[in-house]
Amino acid sequence: MSLFVDQDEDPASQPPESIHPISFTASTNQIIHLADILSSITTINANATISIKQDGITIYASYNHITNVHVTIDPSLFSYYNLSGPEDAELRLGVDINLIAECFNSVTSSITKRDSKRDKNNVVSVGETVICLLNYQGEGYPLVVEFEDNLISEKLEFLTFYIDDENDEGMAVSHDDIDMELIVKSDVLSNLLQDLHQINTQDLYIYASVKNESKQLRFISTGPIGTSKLIFPNEKTILEKVSLSGDSQFIISKFDFVNFFKIFRAVKYSFKCKMLKDREGRFSIQLLCKNAYMANYSGTLMQFNMLEVNHDEYMLHNILQEEADEEEAPNEAPTISMNMDMDFGPSSYNGVDVQRTIYDEDGAAQKRQRAQQEQVRNVGGAVEIPLFL
Amino acid sequence: MKLKLKTKNTETLKTTLSLISQLRKYVVLRFTPSQLCVISVNGQSPSSEPQVWCKFETSSLFDEMEIQSLNDNSILLEINVDLLLQTLRNFDKANSDGLFIRLQRKDATGAQGTNVSNGRTASLALFYSNINFNANVINHTFKIPVKILKNTQDMSRLQEPGHSNVGMIMRLPNEFVSMFKRLEKFRKASFNETVTIRASRKDRGFLGFVLEEEGKFKVTISWNGKLEVMSAAATNTDGDSLREAINAHSSQVDSTDIDEMEITVKLKDWQQASKIVGTCHTVILLICERDCVLHCFLDDSDDADIVYYINGLRIRNPLD
Known part of the structure; x- marks a missing residue:
C-alpha cells in the first residue's frame, strides 16, 4: 500500500553495478581523429x-x-583509458x-586555426594543444566530455x-558464406562516389567479375x-582484391544510392576499404x-552494413550485354580514340547512352583521378531510364 | 542645418561600420562639433535588443568640418549602413586624396513621392575625385538617402543606456574571440537560446559561460587564462584610466566590490559581438545588475570607442 518501495526489502534486486559501480575515464589529444x-x-x-569495454569503444547507429x-575505437588512441570493474565489464549508453x-x-576548427598560425613560427605541435577527457559514471549519469587547453576549458x-538493443544482428555478413570480397583503395572510391553523387545517381549497381584472371x-x-x-582501374595498388566464391563469374549488387552515399564521409577519412557480400545478399563495407x-x-x-x-x-541484362560487348572488342576499351561514326550500329536507335568513366591514378599526383570520358556507347533497349532533354 | 566634412582617411570609420553592419540595416549618425556617434538601435523596442554606440572624436576623423544646426549644433541622420560602407570602400579603392561629405536637401523633382513616404527627405552626398591612368580626372558622387531625426520621439529612443550598478569589470584578452567560436555551435543546437555568464574575482579571475538544455546537455565553458579584474569604482574606462585602475586594484581592494556576478543573456545577442571583440584592440566586459556591456577600443589610441550593450534576461529559478 505504500507508495515508497522499501529499499531493504529486496537486496537481490539491486544491480551488481551499484555495489561495484563501473565507471569509465579516458583522456586523449587525438581530437581531430575523433571528430572525423x-x-x-x-x-x-x-x-x-x-x-565501452576493456578492449575498446564501439559506437553503433x-x-x-x-x-x-x-x-x-582502439584504447591505444587514448593516452589514459580506464574502465573500472571486471574484465568483461561493459557500459552501454545512448547519446x-x-x-x-x-x-x-x-x-x-579552433585547433587547426591556431596551429596554422604556429606553423609560421615553426613551433609545430599539431593537435596536441587540446586535451580531451571522457568520463562516464554509469547509468543515470551524463557522459562528460571536457576539452582543455591553456586558454579555454569546456x-x-x-x-x-x-536505447533498446535493436536487433540488427540479421544484417551482419555471415563470414562462412562469403560470395564476394573486394579490397580497394579508399581515395579512388571516394572520388568515384563524389562523381556518382554529382550526376544525381538514383540506383547504383556494383559489378564485379573475375574472368581469365583479370579482375x-x-x-x-x-x-x-x-x-x-x-x-x-585494374591496378594492384588500387584494386587490391576481387574474389568471388567458386562458381560465379560475376556478381551484380544493386543499391539505393542515397542510402549508399551515407558512407561517403567515412570513406573520405579512411585509406583502405573492404567490401563483403554473403550468399544472402547482405553487404558490408569495412573502412x-x-x-x-x-x-x-x-x-x-x-x-x-546494408541491404x-x-x-x-532488365538492367541486369543490359549490364551484362554491355560487358560482353566490351569483351568482344577489348582493344578499344580504355582509349578515347573511338569514333562516333564507327559505333553507329543498328542498336543505337534505342537512344539510351552509357557513359564510361575510367578511374586511373597518376602515380605522383594522387589527388584527383583523371576521368576519361569515353565516347557514348549504346545498350539495347534500357528504356526505363528517364532522359530530360 | 549645415553639414560639411572633409577627410583623407576613412579607415577608422570604415572598420567600425563593418563591425556593426551585420546587426541592423539602418544606423543613426549623430554629428556634433566634437563628436560623431554611430548608433545601432532597434527602432521599436530599443531596450530589448543589443545596442551599439560607437563614438569618435570628429577632429581625429575629419580634417575640415562645418556642423551647424538649431538644435545645439547636433545633427541626427538615419542612414543605410551598407550603402555608406560601400561608398567608403569605393573611396578607399579609388586612391583619391580627399572625401567630401555634405548633407543635401533632396531635389524637388524625381521620385519625390516615394521619398516622402519613407521619410527620407534628404541625402548625404559623398564625393571624391581621382585620376585614372590616362591622367583624366574622374569625379564620383554618391547620394545616400537619409532621414533627418528631429522630433522628441526620435530623441527619446536614442538614449544611451548607462551602466548603473556595475558589479564587475574585466579586461578580455585578444584570444578571447575563440570563446565566441566555441559558443557558436550552440546557436544551432539549442532551443533555449540563453547563456548564463558567471564571473568571479577570486583567484586569477573567472569567467564562464553556462548553457543548459533540459534533457540534452549542460555545458560550461570557462576561460583558463588570467583575467584582469578591476575595481568597479573605476567605471571611467578609457585607455588611461584603465591602466590606472589595474594599478589601483593591486594596492587596495575595495570592500564594496562584489566577488561574484551572474547574468543571463540571449546567446544570439552575445554572439553578435563576436566580430567586434575579434577586431578591437582592447575589450572590457562590464557585468552589471541587469545588463552587460562590452566596451571596446578599436586601436590603442582613444579615437574610436565602441560600446555594445546587452540586456540581461530576468530568468530566475523560482526555487532560488
Whole structure:
C-alpha cells in the first residue's frame, strides 16, 4: 500500500553495478581523429549507442533497419583509458551523437586555426594543444566530455538515454558464406562516389567479375541523366582484391544510392576499404581509418552494413550485354580514340547512352583521378531510364 | 542645418561600420562639433535588443568640418549602413586624396513621392575625385538617402543606456574571440537560446559561460587564462584610466566590490559581438545588475570607442 518501495526489502534486486559501480575515464589529444570518426556516424543517425569495454569503444547507429554502422575505437588512441570493474565489464549508453560530433568539430576548427598560425613560427605541435577527457559514471549519469587547453576549458555534460538493443544482428555478413570480397583503395572510391553523387545517381549497381584472371569492378549509375559506367582501374595498388566464391563469374549488387552515399564521409577519412557480400545478399563495407597524427595507432575500423535492393532484370541484362560487348572488342576499351561514326550500329536507335568513366591514378599526383570520358556507347533497349532533354 | 566634412582617411570609420553592419540595416549618425556617434538601435523596442554606440572624436576623423544646426549644433541622420560602407570602400579603392561629405536637401523633382513616404527627405552626398591612368580626372558622387531625426520621439529612443550598478569589470584578452567560436555551435543546437555568464574575482579571475538544455546537455565553458579584474569604482574606462585602475586594484581592494556576478543573456545577442571583440584592440566586459556591456577600443589610441550593450534576461529559478 505504500507508495515508497522499501529499499531493504529486496537486496537481490539491486544491480551488481551499484555495489561495484563501473565507471569509465579516458583522456586523449587525438581530437581531430575523433571528430572525423564521429561525424561519419552522424550520416546514419543522430542517435547512437556507445558501448565501452576493456578492449575498446564501439559506437553503433542504425537507420531504418536497412543500414547500420559499427565503429571500433582502439584504447591505444587514448593516452589514459580506464574502465573500472571486471574484465568483461561493459557500459552501454545512448547519446545524441550529432551534438557530440558538433562539439568535437568546433574544437577541431579552433585547433587547426591556431596551429596554422604556429606553423609560421615553426613551433609545430599539431593537435596536441587540446586535451580531451571522457568520463562516464554509469547509468543515470551524463557522459562528460571536457576539452582543455591553456586558454579555454569546456565541460560538456551530455544526457544519456537508454536505447533498446535493436536487433540488427540479421544484417551482419555471415563470414562462412562469403560470395564476394573486394579490397580497394579508399581515395579512388571516394572520388568515384563524389562523381556518382554529382550526376544525381538514383540506383547504383556494383559489378564485379573475375574472368581469365583479370579482375573487373564497375560502378554503374542510373539517374535522370541516363546510365553511366564508372570503371575502377585494374591496378594492384588500387584494386587490391576481387574474389568471388567458386562458381560465379560475376556478381551484380544493386543499391539505393542515397542510402549508399551515407558512407561517403567515412570513406573520405579512411585509406583502405573492404567490401563483403554473403550468399544472402547482405553487404558490408569495412573502412580502416588511420590517424595522421599518431603513427603507431593501428587505426579505427568502421563497418557499415546494408541491404541490397531488389534487382531489376532488365538492367541486369543490359549490364551484362554491355560487358560482353566490351569483351568482344577489348582493344578499344580504355582509349578515347573511338569514333562516333564507327559505333553507329543498328542498336543505337534505342537512344539510351552509357557513359564510361575510367578511374586511373597518376602515380605522383594522387589527388584527383583523371576521368576519361569515353565516347557514348549504346545498350539495347534500357528504356526505363528517364532522359530530360 | 549645415553639414560639411572633409577627410583623407576613412579607415577608422570604415572598420567600425563593418563591425556593426551585420546587426541592423539602418544606423543613426549623430554629428556634433566634437563628436560623431554611430548608433545601432532597434527602432521599436530599443531596450530589448543589443545596442551599439560607437563614438569618435570628429577632429581625429575629419580634417575640415562645418556642423551647424538649431538644435545645439547636433545633427541626427538615419542612414543605410551598407550603402555608406560601400561608398567608403569605393573611396578607399579609388586612391583619391580627399572625401567630401555634405548633407543635401533632396531635389524637388524625381521620385519625390516615394521619398516622402519613407521619410527620407534628404541625402548625404559623398564625393571624391581621382585620376585614372590616362591622367583624366574622374569625379564620383554618391547620394545616400537619409532621414533627418528631429522630433522628441526620435530623441527619446536614442538614449544611451548607462551602466548603473556595475558589479564587475574585466579586461578580455585578444584570444578571447575563440570563446565566441566555441559558443557558436550552440546557436544551432539549442532551443533555449540563453547563456548564463558567471564571473568571479577570486583567484586569477573567472569567467564562464553556462548553457543548459533540459534533457540534452549542460555545458560550461570557462576561460583558463588570467583575467584582469578591476575595481568597479573605476567605471571611467578609457585607455588611461584603465591602466590606472589595474594599478589601483593591486594596492587596495575595495570592500564594496562584489566577488561574484551572474547574468543571463540571449546567446544570439552575445554572439553578435563576436566580430567586434575579434577586431578591437582592447575589450572590457562590464557585468552589471541587469545588463552587460562590452566596451571596446578599436586601436590603442582613444579615437574610436565602441560600446555594445546587452540586456540581461530576468530568468530566475523560482526555487532560488
